[in-house]
Amino acid sequence: MAYEHPSREKIKELLQATSVIAVVGLSDKPDRTSYMVSEAMQKKGYRIIPVNPNAQEILGETCYPSLTDIPFKVDIVNVFRRSEHCPPVAEEAVRIGAKVLWLQLGIHSEEAADIASQGGLEVIMDRCIKVEDSILLPK
DSSP states (O other): OOOOOHHHHHHHHHTTTTTTEEEEOOOSSSHHHHHHHHHHHHHHOOEEEEEEESEETTTTEEBBGGGGOOOOSSSEEEEOSOOGGGGHHHHHHTTTTTTTEEEOOOOOOOHHHHHHTHHHHHHEEEEEEHHHHHOOOOO
């Protein structure tokens, strides 16, 4: 199935309906893009849930080793992992009932998109969630 980006209006609706974002591959190093993007989103009011098996806490939130270890609902799964690591993340995103699989700028996986969309998730690829949020929902 060929992937198509959702419209800007649809992305805006998804962001407006979001409160919890699980960030797969969130680094605990402040100079990393994943940290900077997540910190900015946290400052905008989103709850950021770090998914990183190598850390205990990032940005003041408990870190979980995988999506399936998070004990509450997640709206968006934001992925900072190389494309080849995305299909298993998509499978977990479906399993936990997330609404959106969001692959960050530079990340593209048709296989992950197929898994997620067949599981009922919206899919956004190769876009930065912070950039989209600041364009569509400026504060």
